[in-house]
Structure formats: C-alpha cells, structure tokens
Amino acid sequence: MKKFIETIKNIWSIEDLRKRILTTLLLVLIYRIGSYIVLPGIDPTALNSFSKTSNQGILGLFNMFAGGSFSRASIFALGIMPYISASIAIQLLTIAVPKFQKLQKEGESGRQKINQYTRVLTVIVTALQASAYVAFLKQQSGGAIIEEYGASMFWLSTTIVLTAGTMFVMWLGEKITDKGIGNGTSIIIMMGILARLPEALLQEFSSKTADGGSGLVFFLVEIAFFIVITIGLILLIQGTRKINVNYAKRIVGNKQYGGVRQFIPLKVNAAGVMPIIFAQAIMFIPATTISFATNAESASGFIRVFSDHTNPIYNVIYGILVIVFTFFYTALIFNPSTMADEMKKNNGFIPGVKPGQATADYIGAVMDRITLPGAFFLAVVGIMPGIAAALNINSNFATFFGGTSLLIMVGVILDTLQQIESQLLMRHYDGLMSSGRIKGRTSPASAQ
Template structure:
C-alpha cells in the first residue's frame, strides 16, 4: 500500500503527466455526459430498443447510449468501420499501398480519407438505426422531421466522438479511440456487479465471492493471452566501431504475438452470428426446422451457437493474422537492415520460417481466443446474470485488458523517463503491439 501511494505521488508530481491525466478525465466526462442526451423529437421513456446480438455489442461499446437513443448512439463505431475498410484497401489496392509507404504525409492522406468515409458510413448507419430501432410510438414529432434532424445530429455526434478520441491521443494519455470504447464498457460494470449481488441474495455471499475470484483468474488469463509472444532471435551483421576497428554485432528479437489479430476476429464473428437466426425467422411460420434454427441461434448460450461462433473465430483469426502480418515484408526489411535469423538463409527461407512459426502459434492463439469468446455463455449457464457474464470474456474483456495495459505502459514510460521507479517490481509493463483500428 505504501508503494502504491508513493507511485501515485510520483505520477502527479510530473506536471506533463498530471496535465494529460486531467485532460483525459475531462474528455471522458464530456463523452459520458453526451451519452445521456436524447435525440430531439424522441421520448426516451417510450423506447424499448432490442440489444441482442450485434445490437447488444454496439450498445456495450457506446456505454448504453445506443439503447437510450442518445446523440452519441452510434459512438465511434462508424469510424472503426471506416478504419477497417481503409486497412483492407491498403492491402488490396496499389494506390492505398503507395500512400501507406509515403510516411507521415501518406498517413495524413489516409486519415483524411478515413474521416470522409466515416461521414458516409455514419449517415448510412444512422438511417438504419432510426428506421429499425425507434418506434413511431416514441416520437413526439413527425417521422420525416425526426429522421432528417436525427441523421444530422447522429453524424455530428460521431464526428465529435472521433474528435474527442483524437484529443485524448494528442492531449491526454493516448490511445483515445480505444479509451472511449473501454469507458463505454466499464460504465456498465457497477450496475452489472450490483445486479449480480442482488441475484445471489443474502444466502449467496459465498457464491458471489467465488464468482469474483473466477473473474479475477479469467482477467489474468486474458492478460497472459494479450502479452504472450514468441521471440525469434535476430542477429545483425558486425559493424566496425571506433578508431581501432572493433567489430560488434547486435542481437535482437522479432516478437510474434500469439494473438496477433487482437479482438477483430470476435468482432467479425459476432457481426455474422445474427445471420442464421435472421434468415431462419423468415421461414419460421412455414417450417418447424426453420423455427428451431431461429430459436437456437437466438440463444447465445446454446451449444450450436457457440460451436459456430468458435469456428468463425478460428477462421477469422487466421484470416486477419494473414493480412496484418506479412512474413515476406518482414524478411525483406530484415535483409535490408543486415539482419538474419541464425541458421536460416536470408530472403525466401526467412519468410518461410517466419510463416511456419506464425502458423504454429496462431492455432493455439485462435483456440484460446475462441475460449475467451464463449466464456460469457459458460458463465451464464452457471447462473451468472447476463449483464455480469459479459465481463467474463469476449470483446469487452479483451478491449479492457488491452487498453489498461497500454495506459499503464504510457504512465510507466513517463515515470522511467523522469528517473522514477516503474509501476511493477517484476519488470516493465507490456502493452499490445497492435491497437484497435483507429
């Protein structure tokens, strides 16, 4: 406890770090305040927005703003969608690949294209959101007037959230877009834990404590999955140093993440899991089998749902790892820098070796990622409330763990730069090597 208090004093004794923390808290407060401001022309008390499947994921990321019909109902998800689209284009089209290789100027061009694309994505998503989730009974103005005004307000709200994320990155602790998503997720935790405590009643104190202990070990497992790397030794050619011509060589490591895809496979898989139940619901009245399929895949605790969910995560993990980690490019850059893997020839042999290692570590990483994704369903089967079970795994847990690790790494870098002790006695805090698309 004494060390913790001393660390807090050290953090706030650094003026720049103190200013960045206060700026971050201010921007977060603005973001949370906006999530309670309802769209003009709607009565929030008459709303009954369904939050199942993908809609539930959007509601979690927006901190409940989606179900409240807030001006921040779409949050920064349109920006995330646009960023993913631009990332895929940089891997498919030479024009975008060229911009990516232009350095800072190319990055600014890509950011500008992403912002413009975000506006179009937000308009499309806002029209879908307004027409499918806001009933006429909840409106106090005409539908045409409400839709016209709300599209403008939702687009402005998304752009403002994007601006807040950029300000957190520039003026705050950093990683602003991921920070806003994490805050939206964490904002639901106090109500979820109170709901879990009430469901246990007076005689379920022991079970409640065991649930918290289980959550602790799940979080530690997620931390291990996020930080786990396979280090490939790299030897650089010897260079002449000093007037006497001493030759020295440098030995480094190429860290390959066991979970290089991050949370993206779970997001992609969840986006597709609503399709079986939606398609089957159209034929439910004509076929008992279709009705059974619709019922089964609407229940996220069914074994059929989780098997398909896990398979999709495995597929998307390999797919996203393949497009985000390029062994040929890594081998070429290593060769140009005079580096080589001991016992492996530079060039094609090096890229083949990296591909082989990547394949061997991606499979267990994908299995663990799928296990984390279905943990909420397992927790629900053991009697944990659905709201609290969401914190036992899935996208929510991985995003929270990743952002917290990144934030601690930023804080520790300031402490070490000012010659203070780090946050951990056991070693440096390691964040994620890849953040959310932003």
C-alpha cells in the same frame, strides 16, 4: 501499499503526465455526459420498449460499443463504430490496393492522406447508418417519437445530429490520443463497457444474496473465477515469442554500425479482439435472415440454436469461427515477407536461417505455431459468457466473463498503463511493477 502510494506520487509529480491524465478524464466525462442527451423529437420517458429491443442480438453488440447510447437514443447513439468500420475498410485497402499501399509507405504525408480518406468514409458510413437508425426508431420506439415534430423533419435532424455526434466522438478520440494518455478510440469504447460493470455487479450480488448465505459463497466464487479469467487474458495479450536477430557489423570511416543482437517479438494474439467481433457478426446473420422468412415455424429450431448463446451447438460453431478468423486476420495484418526484406536491407539475419525467402518461411512457421494455442484460448474466452449464463449467472454480469467486453477492457487498460510506465521510465522513475515491465498490445521490439 507503500510502493503503490509512491508510484501515484511520482505520476502526479510529472506535470506533463498529470495534464495528460486530467485531459483524458475530462474528455471521457464529456463523452459520457453526451451519451445521456436524447435526440431532438424523442420522448425519453417512452423509450423502455426500445431499450429492450436494442439490447438483443447484433444490436446489443452495437449498443455495448456505443456505451449504451444506442438504446438511450442519444446524440452519440452510433458512437465511434462508423469510424472503426471506416478504419478497417481503409486498412484492408492498404493491403489489397496498390495506391493505398504506396500512401502507407510515404511516411507522415501518406498517413495524413489516409486519415483524410478515413474521415470522409466515416461521414458516408455514419449518414447511411443514421438513416437506418431513424427507420429502426420509427419501427421499434413504441411511440417515443413526438408526432408534432414531423416525419421529414425528424429524419433530417436526426441524420444530421447523429453524423455530427459521431464526428465529435471521433474528434474526442483523436484529442485523447494527442493530448491525453492512451489510444483515444479504444479508451472511449472501454469506458462505455466499463460503465456497465458496477450495475452488473450490483445486480448479481442482489440476486445471489437473496438466496441467503449460500448465495454469497457462490458470488465470491464467481468473483474469484472472474479474476482468474482476467489473469489468463493478461497472459494472452502480453504473451510473445522472441526471435533472435543479429545485425552484421559495418565500418564507415572511423565509426562502426550494427554488430548488435535484437529480437522480433511475435504476439501470441496478434489479431486482438477482431476474430471475436467477426465471429459474433457471423453468428447473428442466420437468425436475422430467417426471422424475415415466411415459414418461421419450420425454422424455429434453427433460430433457437443461433439465438441462444448458452446452447452447446452455438458455442461449438462460435468457437470454430473464432479460431478460423484468428488465422485469417493474423494473415491479413502480419506479412513475414516484408519483415524478411526489411531485415535483409538492414544486414540483419536470424542465426541458422538464410536471408530472404527462407527467413520469411521461418517467421511464418513460428507465427503459425504460436497462433494455434492463442486461437484456441481466444475461442474459450469467446464462449465463456455463454457458459457463465448457462450456469445461472446474471446475463449482464455474464458478458464480463470473457468475449469482447473483457478482452477490450484488459487490452486497453494494459496499453494505457504501458504508456504511463514509459513516461515514468523516461524521467528515471521506477516503473509500475517491480517484477517486470507492462507490455500492451503494441509493444515495440526491445534490444537484448
């Protein structure tokens, strides 16, 4: 406890770090306040039926990323998701399109151009999603739209407000990244998810204590299990496989360059949360498609399987998809040939491995070996909310036993703590932990 208080004092004594933390908290507060401001032309007292509908299926996933703004029909209803979708699309283009590959290699100027393309694409994606959201509101709001407002006026104003809201949220995220602490986009998503945790805990506690003393014991067991899963996720996110790299000595004039040993830290979970998001999106497609079929009765069993995340068949298919997408996304973002070429240019080599293609094959083989157990553990994490719900845990609290919610929360918190620790170490203070350094999802390579 004394160490913790001393660390807090050290953090608060650093003026730059103090300003960054306060700026982050202020910008997050602005975002949370905006998520409760209802769109013009909407009666907030008549949104109960819409809230229930928008918390199901893929809309529930969207609502989670928007911090509940989607179900509240707020000005931030689309949240940061259009920006994330645009960023993923541009990221894929940098892999497949030579023009974007060239921009990526141009340094700061290329990065600025890519950011401009991302912002333009965000506006287009947001406008399309805003139009779809208006249609969904008219269909599912149950009279929440004020008739006197006018249909055409409501569509125009809502599209403009939602697009402006998303761009403002994107601006908040960029300001948190520049002036605050941590990755702004990730923090905005994480705070939206974290805001649901106290209510979910309270609901679970109330339901368990209603059964008497035995219910309280079960609640404590659930909390202990939740902590164990969180620790497992921390190990998954921080887990790395280090490959030793030696750099040959070069003597230029009277100076010696190279001659050092370093390592390449390969992440056990290089794909992050993306495989779970992709798998969830795929699992929602069959039920959504068949719901529009004319012969719904014959497909009722099929719909039941893909609509019930506690169903064993659903969880088996879901787990397989997570494993497949883990390898797929890792292959997209991880290029061993590029790493081997960079090492060769800098006179680096892996002991016992020839430079060039042999090095690329070796790094790829190591990555495949460590990705396999990471993919299986990620699949277990993905199906844990369904298992928790099947064990009679409240559905809101069950979502925090794994899946997207817990993985994002743990990953973002680790990234933020890593940045705080880096600021402390730069100013010759002790880190946040005496037993080791915190490693986030994007830890740089360290010297050995």
